[in-house]
Amino acid sequence: MTEPKPKDNRGGPGRGQGRKAIVPGEHLAVVSIRTTHEQKEKLARLGGGEWVRKKIDQAKEPQA
Numbered sequence: 926m927t928e929p930k931p932k933d934n935r936g937g938p939g940r941g942q943g944r945k946a947i948v949p950g951e952h953l954a955v956v957s958i959r960t961t962h963e964q965k966e967k968l969a970r971l972g973g974g975e976w977v978r979k980k981i982d983q984a985k986e987p988q989a
Contacts, residue, residue: 947975 947953960968968976 972979
């Protein structure tokens with residue numbers, strides 16, 4: 926017969942786990958887009974999500 930394994934603290938939620946917020950306290954929305962493989966690679970070279978957020982902030986609003 927085998928002995929039971931000792932309990933450890935693995936599993937379940939823990940403090941400090943998960944990806945850290947870009948701006949603490951700010952909630953970000955997930956946006957999904959379709960691109961070609963080449964466009965995806967270029968986006969990664971340009972800076973990925975950080976680059977996209979910067980471009981959105983810099984863009985002028987369209988006239989209504």
